[in-house]
Amino acid sequence: MTRPIPDLSEPVWTSKLVSALERAAASIGRLDARVSVSPAAAPWSLRASWTGYTAALRGQSAEIDEIDIFGRESGVKLPGRPAMPTHVDDPGTLQAWQGRLRQREPNYWRDVAAIPTDVAEDWNRRPALLRALEVAARHARADATITPWLTIPSLLRSMKITHAMLPCLTIADKAFRLAPSESQAIIVRNLRTLADRAEEGLQRLQALEDHRLRAAAAISDAHRPGKLLELLALVQFAPVVSPRLIAQKLGVTLSGAGKLLMRAEDLELLTEVSGRRAWRTYMAPDLAVSFGFVARPVGRPRSAARQLKDLEPALTAFDQEMAALDEVLVKLGVLKLADDAALSIDAQA
Incomplete structure (x- = not known):
């Protein structure tokens, strides 16, 4: 039965x-x-x-x-x-x-x-x-x-x-x-x-929102932000990046991409996870902790910058950059951000 x-x-x-x-x-x-x-x-x-x-x-x-x-x-x-x-x-x-x-x-x-x-x-x-x-x-x-x-x-x-x-x-x-x-x-x-x-x-949504506010604060305080705005907006959609990938996506030299990534790391907006001197790999800080690449920080977490009036222009520019990236994803049918990433992967392997 x-x-x-x-x-x-x-x-x-x-x-x-x-x-x-x-x-x-x-x-x-x-x-x-x-x-x-x-x-x-x-x-x-x-x-x-x-x-x-x-x-x-x-x-x-x-x-x-x-x-x-x-x-x-x-x-x-x-x-x-x-x-x-x-x-x-x-x-x-x-x-x-x-x-x-x-x-x-x-x-x-x-x-x-x-x-x-x-x-x-x-x-x-x-x-x-x-x-x-x-x-x-x-x-x-x-x-x-x-x-x-x-x-x-x-x-x-x-x-x-x-x-x-x-x-x-x-x-x-x-x-x-x-x-x-x-x-x-x-x-x-x-x-x-x-x-x-x-x-x-x-928790991950909160981390993204905090990253957005801290990125806007960094851009607002920067004397010469350069491609920092574009980089930090891209990292929201591609939280694992390398100098070669950034050079391809932002149209900068490989050396310039490396310096840009180190600048973001100094601002604590990215974390280096590869442990290499060359062909470094960077990741969003919350994911680096979640995936076990770095230890969870001890003590009370640093609060994100509040949305004050003087941050509004930087937040607006950041959101516009993210919206432009989102439109690209829609047109591509939400394809992965690096269709030409084979060159990057081969170079790092």
């Missing part, structure tokens, strides 16, 4: 499950509210798509770290990192997904996941997050590819759990396919994962 597969939207309620559901809903709500109004929403969404894609690849048994995707999509190969597996990773999949994430047309959840959609009569009265987990589980059992994992952010938005598209909320749990009978453990684990991802996403 075939054992019925339990419905994740109709669990056995326990205090642990209720606590996990409350935390996940609150964390997602806070992130959604901030992203919806943040001036750094565009670069955050791009970075969040790299985070979500990494999670989806891991759900397909790929042994890969988040920094590998960040480096590749920024156009820089980090020294000492192994080659990425090719049997599960197709860059075209990421680019197509990023294009879908930018779509603003509302969808009904039944159209997001092409699966059998017979539901109970009280379906709409069940918690929305649990309904989303149940749909994701059905989709994962019906489709063995990476698609079900990448569909989850769109599913959350189509079910009106989020207003903005939040790619970092991609979850990939093999138990959806392999052990669906363990419903209680699956629900609690994935609710905790969603809460963790939302809280990490909020």
Whole structure:
């Protein structure tokens, strides 16, 4: 006799499950509210798509770290990192997904996941997050590819759990396919994962906003800013950079790009992570800590500059530069920033 597969939207309620559901809903709500109004929403969404894609690849048994995707999509190969597996990773999949994430047309959840959609009569009265987990589980059992994992952010938005598209909320749990009978453990684990991802996403959004303010303050105080504005705006979208990449993107000499990057490092707006004298690699400071390249600073973190009246011109110029970069990404279909990065990668390998 075939054992019925339990419905994740109709669990056995326990205090642990209720606590996990409350935390996940609150964390997602806070992130959604901030992203919806943040001036750094565009670069955050791009970075969040790299985070979500990494999670989806891991759900397909790929042994890969988040920094590998960040480096590749920024156009820089980090020294000492192994080659990425090719049997599960197709860059075209990421680019197509990023294009879908930018779509603003509302969808009904039944159209997001092409699966059998017979539901109970009280379906709409069940918690929305649990309904989303149940749909994701059905989709994962019906489709063995990476698609079900990448569909989850769109599913959350189509079910009106989020207003903005939040790619970092991609979850990939093999138990959806392999052990669906363990419903209680699956629900609690994935609710905790969603809460963790939302809280990490909020921290990274805060870091981007702080970087924007500190960059504007540095530009405002600089006697001769030169290409500093363009560099710091580019770093919001490409948080892993090298002198060769900057020389290509900003139209400066290799020596000039190196000096520009060292200037940004002196302002604590970039961190050198390669440990090399030549062919150095730089990274956004918060990501350098998150990915384990540098130790977390001890003590109270330095507060970002407040948005005072004298910063308005610098903030306006910085936001205009970021908007121009975002328009380029839209025209390219959210392609990676360094399509010609092969030269940079070969030179650093």
